[in-house]
Amino acid sequence: MEGSCNCKEVTFVTSKNIKAILNCHCNLCRKMNGSAFSTYVVVPTDEFSLVSGTLTRVQVSENASKSFCATCGTPIYNENPKYIGLTIIHLGALDNIDDLSPAVDTFCESQLEWIENMRNLTKLEKGIS
Ligand SMILES: [Zn+2]
Ligand SMILES: [Zn+2]
Secondary structure, eight states, X not given: OEEEOTTSSOEEEEOSOOOEEEEEOOHHHHHHHOSSSEEXXXXXXXXXXXXXXXXXXXXXXXXXXXXXXXXXXXXXXEEOGGGTTEEEEEGXXXXXXXXXXXXXXXXXXXXXXXXXXXXXXXXXXXXXX
């Protein structure tokens, strides 16, 4: 699988040896990504290679670091010392994600209530005009 940031300076490759695809509803992911929940694709770290670009790494908490494009800020992956040897790629950093769908919701204790109701939201093909 190939991935990249929005400005294309960062590119990476990873094997298709996916260990998990999951949504995380925890408050830390909500804060560090600014989104209601985050979707991650977990792969072995030794099967992930940065091909180009520069990542900035921040230690977000004792259990999480986040690596993102130093130029455009696109989040690429997280690491967690509880899951040594695994790289937790942000789903949107991968280039072809149509076949990648999450199998599990984690940290549902802090999941936002409206997420259960997303099917019923007004659907627009493009943005609000
Ligand atoms: Zn970038
Ligand atoms: Zn989380």
